[in-house]
Amino acid sequence: MDLGSSLSIANSGLSAIDYELSVTSQNVSNSGTSGYVSETANVSSAVAGGSGTGVHVAATTLNVNNALQTALYGQNAQVAAYTATSNSLAAVSALQGSTSADSGSTDTLSDLLGNVQSALTTLTSTPLDSSAQAGVVSSAQSLTSSINTLSTTYTQQRQTAEDNVVSTVSTINSDLTNIGALSKxxxxxxxTGADTADLENQRLGIMTDLSSELSVTFSETSNGDMIVRTADGTELPTRPDQMGQSDTSVTLPSSTWPLSTSDVSVTSAGYYSTGDSSSQIPGITLGGKDITSHLTGGTLGxxxxxxxxxxxxxxxxxxxFSSTLATRFNSAGLDLFTDGTGAVxxxxxxxxxPAGIVGLSSTLSVNSSYVNTPSSLTTDSSTGATGDVTAVTKVLSTAFGTSTDDVSGSLAAPSSDLGPTGSLSTGYSGTQGLLALATSLTSNQASTIAQASDGLTSSTSVQTTLQTSVSNVSGVNVDDEMSKIVALQNAYTANAKVITAVQSMFTALLDAID
Incomplete structure (x- = not known):
C-alpha cells in the first residue's frame, strides 16, 4: 500500500471518528431528555478492487422498536384519559361521602335524607315544639343545599371539561403541524441523501406528546413523511398538502389548524349532538366536517x-332524585320541596x-312558607288547628314508603328518557324507596369514580412496564456511551499516529530527493 493510500485511509478514519463522537456526545447530553431515542452512528469499510480504501459514513439511525413504540403510544392515551377523568371526578368524590357502613360518613344523600326522616319522626312526638319544627326545616335545607352543591359541581366540571377540550384541540393542532413541518x-x-436522524428524533418527541392528547397511530411513508390517524382510522393532516391543498395556505406550525372548535358556557340543559342544529355545544371540525365522534382516548377523548x-x-x-323527592312529599300532603319559582x-x-326537571337539582329548595313559619308543618291548613301531624305521619309512611303503591306509577323515579335530548338514564330502578334511591345514586356515581381510579392504577402500571421495555431498546445507556468514547479516543490516537508516521515518511522522502 502506498503512502497516499495510507494517508487517505487514516484521514477517512479520523472523519468517521469525529462523526461517531458527535453522535455519542449527543446521546449522552440527551440521556435525561424525555422521549429521546438513542442514535447509532453507522460506519463501514470502503473497498475498491478488493482493497480497503478507508471508512464510509452512512446515515445515522434511531434505535426504535416500532411494535413497542406503538404499544406505548396506545398506553399513553389510556393513562392520560384516566388521569383527566380521575382528576375531574375528584371534585365529586369530595362531596359524595361514602355508602360504606364503616366509613364514618354523615354527608351522603341518604344520610341527609335520613336526618329529615328523623326530624319528622321527632316532630310527630312533639308537634307544638318550635325546636322540633325548626329541626325539620333545618335538616331539609341541609339536604337541598347538598343537592344544589352537587349540581353546581357537575356543571362546573362540565365547563372545565369544555374548556379543556378547546385548549387540547389547540395543543393537538400545534403537535400535528410541528410534525408536518419536521416531516417536510x-x-x-x-x-438528497442527507442525515435526518436529529429531525426524526424531534418528531418522535412530538409524537409522544400527541399520543397523550389523543388515541392516534403513526405510519411513515417511504419518502419520510408521517401519516397520523385516529384510533378508528380517520386521517389527521399535518400539512395542507396532505389534504390536497397548498402548503402556503397555512403558516406552520399552527394552533388553529387543522382542527377547529370554540368555547361556550355550559348549562345543565346544554348538550352536544352530531348534526343537531339545536345543540348548544359545538363539535370539533376538520375541513368543515364534524369529526368529534372520531376523536377518542387521551386527554381530549x-x-x-x-x-x-x-x-x-x-x-x-x-x-x-330531586323530582321524586318533591313529588312524593307533595303526594303525601306536604309540599316541603319546591323549584326555583317556589312551586312544586x-x-x-x-x-x-321550571318547565321540567332538567337542572331542577340546582334550584331545589325548601318551601319558603315553612322556612318563614315552621309551625305550619303541624297546622291544619283548612281548620287552622295546631299540633296536627296528619301530613307528617303520612309523609313518613308513604313518601318514605317502599311498598309498590308508594314507589310505582306516577311516584316512580324517572329512570329513562332523561336530559334535554331524552337520551339519558339513571342506570338503576326508579321503583325504590327514597332512601334506597339516594343510596343507588351515590353508589352508581362512586362506582364511576372508582373505575376511573382503578383504571388509572392498572394502566399506569402497564405504561411503566412498556416504558422500561422501550427504554431498554431506545434509551441512552450512559455507561455504554462512555465506553464508546474511550474506544473512539483510542482509535483516534491510532489514526493520528498513522498520519504522523506517513507525514514523517513523506518528509524523509522529500529530503532524500533534495
Missing part, C-alpha cells in the same frame, strides 16, 4: 366523555326547570 424537512433531506356523557348522566340522576316541580323529563 425530513423528506427534503432524504431526497376523556374531556369529551366527561362533558357529554359522565356529568350529564350524573346531573340526570340527581334531577330525577314539573315532572317533564326533558324540559329545563
Amino acid at each position: 424537512q425530513i423528506m427534503s433531506l432524504k431526497a 376523556a374531556n369529551i366523555t366527561l362533558r357529554d356523557v359522565t356529568y350529564p348522566q350524573m346531573q340526570a340522576q340527581l334531577d330525577s 316541580p314539573s315532572t317533564n323529563t326533558t324540559q329545563e326547570t
Whole structure:
C-alpha cells in the first residue's frame, strides 16, 4: 500500500471518528431528555478492487422498536384519559361521602335524607315544639343545599371539561403541524441523501406528546413523511398538502389548524349532538366536517366523555332524585320541596326547570312558607288547628314508603328518557324507596369514580412496564456511551499516529530527493 493510500485511509478514519463522537456526545447530553431515542452512528469499510480504501459514513439511525413504540403510544392515551377523568371526578368524590357502613360518613344523600326522616319522626312526638319544627326545616335545607352543591359541581366540571377540550384541540393542532413541518424537512433531506436522524428524533418527541392528547397511530411513508390517524382510522393532516391543498395556505406550525372548535358556557340543559342544529355545544371540525365522534382516548377523548356523557348522566340522576323527592312529599300532603319559582316541580323529563326537571337539582329548595313559619308543618291548613301531624305521619309512611303503591306509577323515579335530548338514564330502578334511591345514586356515581381510579392504577402500571421495555431498546445507556468514547479516543490516537508516521515518511522522502 502506498503512502497516499495510507494517508487517505487514516484521514477517512479520523472523519468517521469525529462523526461517531458527535453522535455519542449527543446521546449522552440527551440521556435525561424525555422521549429521546438513542442514535447509532453507522460506519463501514470502503473497498475498491478488493482493497480497503478507508471508512464510509452512512446515515445515522434511531434505535426504535416500532411494535413497542406503538404499544406505548396506545398506553399513553389510556393513562392520560384516566388521569383527566380521575382528576375531574375528584371534585365529586369530595362531596359524595361514602355508602360504606364503616366509613364514618354523615354527608351522603341518604344520610341527609335520613336526618329529615328523623326530624319528622321527632316532630310527630312533639308537634307544638318550635325546636322540633325548626329541626325539620333545618335538616331539609341541609339536604337541598347538598343537592344544589352537587349540581353546581357537575356543571362546573362540565365547563372545565369544555374548556379543556378547546385548549387540547389547540395543543393537538400545534403537535400535528410541528410534525408536518419536521416531516417536510425530513423528506427534503432524504431526497438528497442527507442525515435526518436529529429531525426524526424531534418528531418522535412530538409524537409522544400527541399520543397523550389523543388515541392516534403513526405510519411513515417511504419518502419520510408521517401519516397520523385516529384510533378508528380517520386521517389527521399535518400539512395542507396532505389534504390536497397548498402548503402556503397555512403558516406552520399552527394552533388553529387543522382542527377547529370554540368555547361556550355550559348549562345543565346544554348538550352536544352530531348534526343537531339545536345543540348548544359545538363539535370539533376538520375541513368543515364534524369529526368529534372520531376523536377518542387521551386527554381530549376523556374531556369529551366527561362533558357529554359522565356529568350529564350524573346531573340526570340527581334531577330525577330531586323530582321524586318533591313529588312524593307533595303526594303525601306536604309540599316541603319546591323549584326555583317556589312551586312544586314539573315532572317533564326533558324540559329545563321550571318547565321540567332538567337542572331542577340546582334550584331545589325548601318551601319558603315553612322556612318563614315552621309551625305550619303541624297546622291544619283548612281548620287552622295546631299540633296536627296528619301530613307528617303520612309523609313518613308513604313518601318514605317502599311498598309498590308508594314507589310505582306516577311516584316512580324517572329512570329513562332523561336530559334535554331524552337520551339519558339513571342506570338503576326508579321503583325504590327514597332512601334506597339516594343510596343507588351515590353508589352508581362512586362506582364511576372508582373505575376511573382503578383504571388509572392498572394502566399506569402497564405504561411503566412498556416504558422500561422501550427504554431498554431506545434509551441512552450512559455507561455504554462512555465506553464508546474511550474506544473512539483510542482509535483516534491510532489514526493520528498513522498520519504522523506517513507525514514523517513523506518528509524523509522529500529530503532524500533534495
